[in-house]
Amino acid sequence: MTGESVVNIHTIAIAGGTGKEGKGLAYRWAKAGYRVIIGSRQLEKAMSAANDLNQILPDEVRVEGMVNQDAAREADVVVLTVPFSAHIPTLEGLKGELREKILVDVTVPLVPPKVTKVQMPPAGSAALEAKQVLGEDARIVSAFQNISYEHLLNDEAITCDVLVTGTDKEARSIVLKLTKDAGMTGWDAGPIENSVVLEGMTSILIGINKQFGSHDAGIQITGVPRD
Amino acid sequence: MTGESVVNIHTIAIAGGTGKEGKGLAYRWAKAGYRVIIGSRQLEKAMSAANDLNQILPDEVRVEGMVNQDAAREADVVVLTVPFSAHIPTLEGLKGELREKILVDVTVPLVPPKVTKVQMPPAGSAALEAKQVLGEDARIVSAFQNISYEHLLNDEAITCDVLVTGTDKEARSIVLKLTKDAGMTGWDAGPIENSVVLEGMTSILIGINKQFGSHDAGIQITGVPRD
Numbered sequence: 001m002t003g004e005s006v007v008n009i010h011t012i013a014i015a016g017g018t019g020k021e022g023k024g025l026a027y028r029w030a031k032a033g034y035r036v037i038i039g040s041r042q043l044e045k046a047m048s049a050a051n052d053l054n055q056i057l058p059d060e061v062r063v064e065g066m067v068n069q070d071a072a073r074e075a076d077v078v079v080l081t082v083p084f085s086a087h088i089p090t091l092e093g094l095k096g097e098l099r100e101k102i103l104v105d106v107t108v109p110l111v112p113p114k115v116t117k118v119q120m121p122p123a124g125s126a127a128l129e130a131k132q133v134l135g136e137d138a139r140i141v142s143a144f145q146n147i148s149y150e151h152l153l154n155d156e157a158i159t160c161d162v163l164v165t166g167t168d169k170e171a172r173s174i175v176l177k178l179t180k181d182a183g184m185t186g187w188d189a190g191p192i193e194n195s196v197v198l199e200g201m202t203s204i205l206i207g208i209n210k211q212f213g214s215h216d217a218g219i220q221i222t223g224v225p226r227d
Numbered sequence: 228m229t230g231e232s233v234v235n236i237h238t239i240a241i242a243g244g245t246g247k248e249g250k251g252l253a254y255r256w257a258k259a260g261y262r263v264i265i266g267s268r269q270l271e272k273a274m275s276a277a278n279d280l281n282q283i284l285p286d287e288v289r290v291e292g293m294v295n296q297d298a299a300r301e302a303d304v305v306v307l308t309v310p311f312s313a314h315i316p317t318l319e320g321l322k323g324e325l326r327e328k329i330l331v332d333v334t335v336p337l338v339p340p341k342v343t344k345v346q347m348p349p350a351g352s353a354a355l356e357a358k359q360v361l362g363e364d365a366r367i368v369s370a371f372q373n374i375s376y377e378h379l380l381n382d383e384a385i386t387c388d389v390l391v392t393g394t395d396k397e398a399r400s401i402v403l404k405l406t407k408d409a410g411m412t413g414w415d416a417g418p419i420e421n422s423v424v425l426e427g428m429t430s431i432l433i434g435i436n437k438q439f440g441s442h443d444a445g446i447q448i449t450g451v452p453r454d
Contacts, residue, residue, distance in 0.1 A: 116417050116418075117417060117418050117420050117421065118417075118420050118421045118423055118424060119420070120423075148450070159449040159450055160449060160450065163431065165431075187431075187435055188434070188435070188438060189431045189434065189435070190343050190344060190345075190430065190431055190434040191343075191344050193344050193345050193346070194344065194345045194427060194430060194431055194434075196345055196347075196423060196424075196427055197345060197423075197424050197427035197428050197430075197431055200421060200423055200424040200427075201424050201428075203417065203421060203424075204390060204392075204414075204416045204417055204421055204424055205448075207415070207416065207417040207421075208414055208415070208416070208448060208451060209451070211415060212451040212452065214450060214451050216449075216450030216451065217448060217449070217450045217451050218448070218449045218450045219446050219447065219448060219449065220446065220447045220449050221432075221435060221444060221445070221446060222386040222387055222443075222444070222445040222446065222447050223375070223386055223387065223441060223443030223444045223445045224435060224436070224439040224441050224443065224444050225439065
């Protein structure tokens with residue numbers, strides 16, 4: 001909720017965007033006026049997911065489907081929504097396209113079957129693993145791990161806040177703007193090392209959902225002014 | 228908010244309890260009817276802190292002051308509220324008294340000057356470091372890291388929830404009961420490995436407080452029924 005982006009973001013690619021997380025975010029950003037490209041390893045899957053979204057989007061709003069590399073090449077910001085098992089291979093495939101661009105890593109390092117237990121990779125978190133793959137100069141933001149994605153597609157209000165960590169303040173500001181444009185409340189949660197909290201919170205929320213038979217457990221920041 | 232303790236807790240020791248965290252928790256639990264002992268390395272400091280609290284507690288409620296080891300020996304539950312620099316030495320001094328008892332570790336591994344950056348010890352978190360010191364069979368709960376302690380002493384409502392992780396479900400249930408008795412809303416946040424999220428969240432909340440010039444940033448769980 002602090003800071004305004006000074007950089008103009010026009011095109012967002014969602015690599016590995018054929019799942020519910022990627023489609024939910026694509027839907028919100030397309031409606032907010034961004035050009036959105038769904039990426040996948042297979043072009044047909046990307047186009048099929050784009051087609052699904054275009055059926056529910058207003059007529060004047062279209063999303064596109066491309067293979068991940070092409071989607072990333074077209075974009076100002078690349079959002080990564082893949083299962084943890086595909087995290088490193090997808091990043092290695094995108095490395096050449098990500099120079100000078102902001103990567104938003106939504107990956108949660110869940111290790112089945114104990115998905116309610118925080119189990120970080122040796123790098124410390126998925127986002128820090130991305131930094132290892134992409135190099136010290138990479139601009140990486142970690143965000144959106146705790147959202148119930150069904151609500152995004154249903155135009156429902158999101159009661160879960162978005163904590164945004166990242167390698168630099170400008171990158172965090174840009175993603176805070178994207179968060180707001182997607183209809184959510186975001187907070188600057190500091191350096192990329194703090195991503196372990198966001199990723200690990202997902203395991204805690206899955207555990208709370210199991211206890212209550214729900215799908216919607218989230219978090220909100222209290223004690224400071226909301227928008 | 229789930230689970231009811233089956234174990235009767237009578238006496239709570241707060242080791243390193245002369246700071247604001249320890250005094251705040253001691254105040255709430257004393258008012259709730261528990262016998263509470265403030266512990267310190269120095270008897271005079273413990274008695275002075277107990278005296279401070281007794282001035283603001285109702286006449287019929289008294290807390291006691293003892294050296295840490297004596298306080299722990301008397302207690303059913305030992306709560307540890309020390310600066311991170313004193314974490315390992317204090318645990319080593321208490322190890323003999325903690326067998327068969329539940330340790331509630333409130334320690335946050337803040338590393339000045341970058342206290343807004345999550346920096347965990349090699350064990351993975353302060354609570355996991357406690358497990359290394361106390362051994363595999365130790366019963367350890369990690370909780371209360373995100374509370375603004377001034378509110379505890381002022382009888383104000385606490386808008387920050389308490390996430391409770393721990394080595395076993397019964398220990399978590401006992402601490403959830405203590406949380407409720409202190410006037411706060413607690414949630415079973417799973418195994419002790421999840422303590423990294425609770426401890427790391429403190430750095431994120433300190434960062435948000437700095438952005439807004441506040442002292443009260445906290446978190447609440449959303450999307451599931453509250454009490």
